[in-house]
Amino acid sequence: MRIMTGQSHIIDDAGAYETVRLKMVGEALLVVEFGAQLSPLVLGAARAFDHLLQNEKIPGLQESAPTGNAVALVFDPLHTPPELFRQQIRALVEQADWFERGSLLPSACWHLPICYGGDCGPDLAPLADQLCLSENDVIAAHLETMQRVLMIGFAPGFLYTGRLSEMFNLPRLPDIKPCVPAGSVSVALGQSVISSTAHPTGWRVIGRTPFRNFDPAREPAIIINAGDEIRFVQIDQSAYEDLRNRDRHGLWQLEKGKPHAHA
Amino acid sequence: MRTLEVLSIGPYVSVQDEGRPGHLRHGVSSGGAIDPLALEAGRLLVSNEHECAAFEMLALGGRWRAGDEPLLMALTGAHFPAHIEGRPLEPLCSFWLRPGEILDIGVARIGNYGYLSIAGGIDVPLVLGSRSTHIRGGFGGYQGRLLQAGDRLSIGAASGAGKACRLLLQQESAIVEVRILWSAQAALLEKGERQRFLDTPFEITHERDRMGVRLKSNSDPIRLRNGLNALSGIVAMGDIQVPGNGQPIILLNDRQPTGGYPRIATIIGADLICFAQLPAGSRVKFKAVDEQVAVSALQKMKEEAGSMATRLEPVAREPLSTHQLLSQNLISGVVSPKR
Missing domain, CATH: 2.40.100.10 (Cyclophilin-like)
Known part of the structure; x- marks a missing residue:
C-alpha cells in the first residue's frame, strides 16, 4: 500500500484512495485518510487501522478515533516529534491492505x-x-x-x-x-x-x-x-x-x- | 463538614479539572480547564493533587460562604477583584475562608477565565475519569451543570500542609500575534486569501463560551471554495473554523469533536491559552509558523509550567493592607509562560 501526503487520485467508485493520505492538524493531531467517500470499503479500512492502533503500543500515541473515511490520532509531540510520529504511522499503514482487512472485521x-x-x-x-x-x-x-x-x-x-x-x-x-x-x-x-x-x-x-x-x-x-x-x-x-x-x-x-x- | 455554599453566582461557573482525554472515539471531547496553567497555579497554591477540580469562572465570579470548617483557597487565572468581608485578596496568593465568612469575587478585569481552587478539591464524582463538567452533555462536575445560587458543595479532605503561600510568576504581556499552523483545508482558500488572512487584524468578540470564541474583522469575509461539501472530520483544539459568513471561530476545550465546516488552520498549543484569555475588544493578527516552532514553543511552555512549584513562597498569616496591595503590581492575572 503506497502512501502520500499530497494530492492523490481515486481508484474506484467506492471512493477509496490508491494511496493513503496523512494530514497534520496543529502539532499534535495526525489524520490518516483512506478515501474520499463514506463507502463500506473506506469505512472498513479506517476501522481496521484503528483496531490495530488500539491493540498496539505506539510511542507518543495518546488516543485514536475512527471518523468515517479516516482515523484521527492524538499524540504527544514532546514525547515523539511529529516527523518521527508520521514515520511510525507510515510504516504501520504499509504493513497491510487495510481495505481487505476491513472486509474481515466483525460487526454487531x-x-x-x-x-x-x-x-x-x-x-x-x-x-x-x-x-x-x-x-x-x-x-x-x-x-x-x-x-x-x-x-x-x-x-x-x-x-x-x-x-x-x-x-x-x-x-x-x-x-x-x-x-x-x-x-x-x-x-x-x-x-x-x-x-x-x-x-x-x-x-x-x-x-x-x-x-x-x-x-x-x-x-x-x-x-x-x-x-x-x-x-x-x-x-x-x-x-x-x-x-x-x-x-x-x-x-x-x-x-x-x-x-x-x-x- | 467541609462545605461551600453558593450565595450568588455568575452565569458561567463550572467545576473543571485537567480534562477527560481518551473518549474522542465516543464523541466526547477532552474538556477540562481552558487555562490549564492557571489551574496548575491554583493547585500548587493549595497543595492539591492533580486530580482535584476547581471552579472555573468566565467573566463573572460569585459569592460563596464557608460551612463549619475553614478552607484554604486560591484565586488564579484572569484577574478578578475579590474580598472576604471587605478584606481585599491578593492574586496568586492562597488565603483562608473561615467558617461563615463570605468570599466575594467580582467581574474579571484582565483575562476571561479565572479559577477558584480549594484545598481538598471539590468533592464531585469522577465521570469517565474526570470531574470536569460537560455542560452540553449534562454530566460530570456538579450535577452535570453550571453552578446556581443555593448549591452547597462538599469539599474533600485537604492533603497538603495547609499553609498559605504566594506564587511569584513573571508577568506576561498580552500577545498580539498568534501563531498558527496551516491545515490541509487551507487549500480551500481562494487565491490571495491566505495572505489576506494573515494581514487582517481580527477583533475578539464577546461571543464566547467553553466551546469557542468568535472573531470579527472590518475587512471582507475570508473566501473559500466548496467549503461546505467537506466530509465531517475530527476537530482539534485551537482549530480556526470559517463558517459561511467568513468570520472565524476558534474552537476550545468543549468543541464538538467532529465537524463539517472548513478549518483552515490551528493555533499552536503554546499560544492557545494566552489567546483564550484575551478579553473582548483585543485585536490579534495571525502568523503562520512551521511545526518545529510550534513544538519548541510547547516544550518551553511545559518547562515553565514544570518549574512553577519552585516559585512558591510562604506568606504571613495576615492579609496585606490596602496600602500594601495598591503598591503591588496587580496585573498578574494571566498566568502564562514568557515568550
Missing part, C-alpha cells in the same frame, strides 16, 4: 426501537408532503434500509448512519433548531443521526428512540460503535413511554440481530 447488528412522527418526529409530516408521499411511505423507506454506523461524532454517543435511499438525500434545513431532545432521529444528506443528548440541529427530526447510546452512568458508557449495523423497529408512543420509564438509563437489552455479510 442492533434492532433499535423508534417512534415516528407526532411529537417525537415533528418534521415527518412536512417531509412526506414535500416528497408527495404518505407518512407511512416515508417510514417504510426508513425502516427497510439496513443502516451502518459511519461514525460517532458531534456529541457524546452521537451516531451517523447510512446510507439511506435516495429520497433522504436532502439538504439541511435553512433554520437550525436550537435544541431537540435526546434520542432524536433525524435525516439529511442520505444519512440518519441518532442523538443521546439534547442538541441543536439543522436536520429533519422524523422520530425518537428511547435508547441512549451514551450514558456515563452505565458500564459500558457506549453500546453501539462505528461499523455496527442498525435496523429500526417501529414502536408507538405508549411503547416509547413504557421503555423510557422502565429504566431511565436505557439499560434494557437491545435486541441483537444477525449482521449482513460485508460488501
Whole structure:
C-alpha cells in the first residue's frame, strides 16, 4: 500500500484512495485518510487501522478515533516529534491492505426501537408532503434500509448512519433548531443521526428512540460503535413511554440481530 | 463538614479539572480547564493533587460562604477583584475562608477565565475519569451543570500542609500575534486569501463560551471554495473554523469533536491559552509558523509550567493592607509562560 501526503487520485467508485493520505492538524493531531467517500470499503479500512492502533503500543500515541473515511490520532509531540510520529504511522499503514482487512472485521447488528412522527418526529409530516408521499411511505423507506454506523461524532454517543435511499438525500434545513431532545432521529444528506443528548440541529427530526447510546452512568458508557449495523423497529408512543420509564438509563437489552455479510 | 455554599453566582461557573482525554472515539471531547496553567497555579497554591477540580469562572465570579470548617483557597487565572468581608485578596496568593465568612469575587478585569481552587478539591464524582463538567452533555462536575445560587458543595479532605503561600510568576504581556499552523483545508482558500488572512487584524468578540470564541474583522469575509461539501472530520483544539459568513471561530476545550465546516488552520498549543484569555475588544493578527516552532514553543511552555512549584513562597498569616496591595503590581492575572 503506497502512501502520500499530497494530492492523490481515486481508484474506484467506492471512493477509496490508491494511496493513503496523512494530514497534520496543529502539532499534535495526525489524520490518516483512506478515501474520499463514506463507502463500506473506506469505512472498513479506517476501522481496521484503528483496531490495530488500539491493540498496539505506539510511542507518543495518546488516543485514536475512527471518523468515517479516516482515523484521527492524538499524540504527544514532546514525547515523539511529529516527523518521527508520521514515520511510525507510515510504516504501520504499509504493513497491510487495510481495505481487505476491513472486509474481515466483525460487526454487531442492533434492532433499535423508534417512534415516528407526532411529537417525537415533528418534521415527518412536512417531509412526506414535500416528497408527495404518505407518512407511512416515508417510514417504510426508513425502516427497510439496513443502516451502518459511519461514525460517532458531534456529541457524546452521537451516531451517523447510512446510507439511506435516495429520497433522504436532502439538504439541511435553512433554520437550525436550537435544541431537540435526546434520542432524536433525524435525516439529511442520505444519512440518519441518532442523538443521546439534547442538541441543536439543522436536520429533519422524523422520530425518537428511547435508547441512549451514551450514558456515563452505565458500564459500558457506549453500546453501539462505528461499523455496527442498525435496523429500526417501529414502536408507538405508549411503547416509547413504557421503555423510557422502565429504566431511565436505557439499560434494557437491545435486541441483537444477525449482521449482513460485508460488501 | 467541609462545605461551600453558593450565595450568588455568575452565569458561567463550572467545576473543571485537567480534562477527560481518551473518549474522542465516543464523541466526547477532552474538556477540562481552558487555562490549564492557571489551574496548575491554583493547585500548587493549595497543595492539591492533580486530580482535584476547581471552579472555573468566565467573566463573572460569585459569592460563596464557608460551612463549619475553614478552607484554604486560591484565586488564579484572569484577574478578578475579590474580598472576604471587605478584606481585599491578593492574586496568586492562597488565603483562608473561615467558617461563615463570605468570599466575594467580582467581574474579571484582565483575562476571561479565572479559577477558584480549594484545598481538598471539590468533592464531585469522577465521570469517565474526570470531574470536569460537560455542560452540553449534562454530566460530570456538579450535577452535570453550571453552578446556581443555593448549591452547597462538599469539599474533600485537604492533603497538603495547609499553609498559605504566594506564587511569584513573571508577568506576561498580552500577545498580539498568534501563531498558527496551516491545515490541509487551507487549500480551500481562494487565491490571495491566505495572505489576506494573515494581514487582517481580527477583533475578539464577546461571543464566547467553553466551546469557542468568535472573531470579527472590518475587512471582507475570508473566501473559500466548496467549503461546505467537506466530509465531517475530527476537530482539534485551537482549530480556526470559517463558517459561511467568513468570520472565524476558534474552537476550545468543549468543541464538538467532529465537524463539517472548513478549518483552515490551528493555533499552536503554546499560544492557545494566552489567546483564550484575551478579553473582548483585543485585536490579534495571525502568523503562520512551521511545526518545529510550534513544538519548541510547547516544550518551553511545559518547562515553565514544570518549574512553577519552585516559585512558591510562604506568606504571613495576615492579609496585606490596602496600602500594601495598591503598591503591588496587580496585573498578574494571566498566568502564562514568557515568550
